[in-house]
Amino acid sequence: MALASSLAQLQAKASCPICLDYLRDPVTTGCGHNFCLSCIQQCWEGLWDIFPCPVCLQHCPDKGFGRNTQLCHMIDFVRKLPNTEDVRKWQKEKPLCEKHKQVLSLFCEKDLELLCPQCRVSSDHSGHPLGPTELAAASHRRRLKGHIELLIQQLEDAEKALEIQVSKSFDLMRKLKIRRREFLTEVEHFKRFLGTEHDEIHVRLLNEEKGIQDKIIEERNQISDFGSMLQSLLDEITEKCLQPDLDLLTGIEMLHSTYGNLESPADISYELKKEIFTLSPQYFGLHKMISTFQVHLTLDAETAHHSLKISQDRKTATFLRMGPNCVLNRKAFTNYPAVLSSEGFDAGRHFWQVEVRGLGDWSLGVCTESFPRNAPVSPAPSDGCWQFELYDMTSATGDAEKPCRIGVFLDYELGEISFYSLNYRSHFYTFSETFTEKLVPYFSIRPTSKSLTISLVDDEC
Numbered sequence: 001m002a003l004a005s006s007l008a009q010l011q012a013k014a015s016c017p018i019c020l021d022y023l024r025d026p027v028t029t030g031c032g033h034n035f036c037l038s039c040i041q042q043c044w045e046g047l048w049d050i051f052p053c054p055v056c057l058q059h060c061p062d063k064g065f066g067r068n069t070q071l072c073h074m075i076d077f078v079r080k081l082p083n084t085e086d087v088r089k090w091q092k093e094k095p096l097c098e099k100h101k102q103v104l105s106l107f108c109e110k111d112l113e114l115l116c117p118q119c120r121v122s123s124d125h126s127g128h129p130l131g132p133t134e135l136a137a138a139s140h141r142r143r144l145k146g147h148i149e150l151l152i153q154q155l156e157d158a159e160k161a162l163e164i165q166v167s168k169s170f171d172l173m174r175k176l177k178i179r180r181r182e183f184l185t186e187v188e189h190f191k192r193f194l195g196t197e198h199d200e201i202h203v204r205l206l207n208e209e210k211g212i213q214d215k216i217i218e219e220r221n222q223i224s225d226f227g228s229m230l231q232s233l234l235d236e237i238t239e240k241c242l243q244p245d246l247d248l249l250t251g252i253e254m255l256h257s258t259y260g261n262l263e264s265p266a267d268i269s270y271e272l273k274k275e276i277f278t279l280s281p282q283y284f285g286l287h288k289m290i291s292t293f294q295v296h297l298t299l300d301a302e303t304a305h306h307s308l309k310i311s312q313d314r315k316t317a318t319f320l321r322m323g324p325n326c327v328l329n330r331k332a333f334t335n336y337p338a339v340l341s342s343e344g345f346d347a348g349r350h351f352w353q354v355e356v357r358g359l360g361d362w363s364l365g366v367c368t369e370s371f372p373r374n375a376p377v378s379p380a381p382s383d384g385c386w387q388f389e390l391y392d393m394t395s396a397t398g399d400a401e402k403p404c405r406i407g408v409f410l411d412y413e414l415g416e417i418s419f420y421s422l423n424y425r426s427h428f429y430t431f432s433e434t435f436t437e438k439l440v441p442y443f444s445i446r447p448t449s450k451s452l453t454i455s456l457v458d459d460e461c
Contacts, residue, residue, distance in 0.1 A: 014071075014078040017055050018043060018117045020103045023075050027065040031058040034071060042100075043118045054117035107136035189424050222265040233258060286425055289409060293351040296458050297341045297441055302331045303373065304339040308445065314342070316455040319360065319445045334374045337449075341441035344369060349411050352441060353422065353457045356390075356404045360449025363389040365431075366410060366417055369438040385442060386431040388419040405457070410439065 016023050018039035025037035033055045035043075044051050044063060051060045095104050095114075102116035109129040120130055240248055240255060298314040309318045317339050333339070354364055365387035367379065379385030390404070406428075407420040412435055419428040445452050 010078060011081070014075050017105070018102055020105065022079060023071065026068045026071045026075065028068045028071070029053050029058075029060050029065045031056050031060070034068060035065075037067075039102075040065065054120060057120075105133055106130050107133050109136065186425055193426075219265065226265050230262075233262075286407065286420060286422070289351055290353070290407070293349045293409065294458070295343065295350045295352055297343050297352050297456050299443070299456070300331075300340050300342040302329050303333060304329075305333040305337040307337045307447075308339055310339065315457075316453060317443060317445070319358075319449050319452045332373065335376055336378070336444060337447060338373075338379075338442065338444035340367070340443075344438045344440040345410060345412060346438040347412050349409070351407060351409045354406045354408065354443070355455045355457050356406065356452065357455075358449070358452035360452040361389065361446030362449065362452055362454060363387040363444045363446075364406065364408065364454070365419075365442050366408075366439040367442045369440055371440075371442075379442075379444075381431065381433065386417050386433065387442060387444065388429055408441070412439065 014022055016026075016036045016039050017033065018035055021036075023034060023036055026034050027037050027040060028034050029040070031053050033053055035054070040054070043054050051063050052058065053060060096102060097104055097116035097119060100116050100118040102118055104114040104116055106115040106117065106120055107113070107130065108115055108125050109131065111125065111128065113125075114133065115125060115130065119125060237255065237259070240252075299310050299317055301310040301314060304310050304317065307319055309320050310316070311318075319337060356362055365385065367386070368384035371379070371384045375383065377383075379387055388406070388408075390406075405422040407422045409418045409420070410416075411418075415434050416430055416432055418430040420426065421428060443454050445454065
């Protein structure tokens with residue numbers, strides 16, 4: 001390997017820096033560099049006064065150089081060394097400068113161009129940083145490797161971003177399908193509601209129509225009877241007028257009395273009933289109500305009855321029928337399974353959602369902050385508790401996967417607490433009251449329940 005390296009170095013020293021072939025008629029410039037006589041003459045062709053060395057650019061006055069006879073004999077010796085033919089073949093295959101037909105052995109870092117030694121002394125690249133192609137290639141190879149690392153990282157980031165975007169797209173499509181299914185369910189419910197409302201209104205209109213017809217028949221009979229009586233009286237009076245004086249005066253008082261007491265039948269008077277479409281005005285406004293007034297509640301575990309288990313996130317209360325031996329909190333409800341929210345309201349409008357699963361009696365609403373938690377009787381408005389009660393049958397019907405979802409809307413200043421079915425977008429009931437103290441959301445499960453869970457939900461239904 002050392003011999004091969006030395007041979008390569010010797011062959012390089014015996015080569016012209018301009019044509020990269022073995023030196024022919026070698027000459028040496030004042031700066032000590034060797035060139036082919038024809039190469040250096042061609043390189044300085046057309047130049048006046050200034051003749052730079054193609055290697056170090058040192059000025060050579062008056063084209064000063066000398067023939068190197070010793071080097072010429074050494075070149076003849078190097079030509080006879082093995083593998084030199086292969087070296088020359090490789091050198092001849094190197095790309096040449098289109099303008100000067102010399103090997104492109106230099107690289108301009110400013111213009112990023114390959115140059116031959118003669119291009120180096122041209123005015124276009126004067127003062128530019130130039131270097132051998134090997135050094136330039138090594139430098140740019142390092143830079144490109146740096147680009148590769150950055151591009152790999154950017155590609156990985158792009159692939160991760162694409163995965164996230166695809167995941168988001170699937171999630172959006174899933175939500176869209178759920179939204180479409182809910183919308184179609186709502187439309188079907190609305191159709192059923194309209195069908196039921198239509199049938200009820202139709203029945204009422206038929207009954208009203210029958211009543212009007214009966215009234216008209218009754219009035220017609222009265223008018224007919226009145227007409228018959230008038231005709232009879234007319235005939236009697238006409239006959240009376242034709243009688244002799246004594247006969248005419250006989251019984252004339254009764255005839256006058258009958259005529260004087262005549263009463264016409266009353267005119268038909270009937271006012272049509274106005275049918276009221278009973279769809280709740282809040283039906284189409286629930287989404288806006290939720291997005292505008294929804295509050296995020298949490299359950300106050302310290303107020304929970306011992307039979308209720310409160311989840312770690314304080315969003316769910318589950319009825320477990322725990323024994324009375326558990327530790328009781330002085331703030332907790334003692335006589336029936338109930339729990340309060342950690343949040344309370346003494347002004348404004350507020351909306352929250354409750355989801356109920358399981359079988360049993362339950363109620364929810366609001367109570368005053370001073371509402372007694374050890375009262376032996378069921379909560380009532382007179383005690384400061386306004387609640388809405390339902391008996392949930394989802395488990396009994398086998399549809400335990402479909403929970404009952406209730407919306408509660410509190411308008412403190414207006415004095416109203418309203419309850420809505422979010423499954424069917426309908427209004428249940430509204431309490432009207434004058435509130436004078438802070439109100440706290442209230443949740444209760446009746447002791448007769450077997451398995452019941454009440455959860456606070458924050459998503460827009």
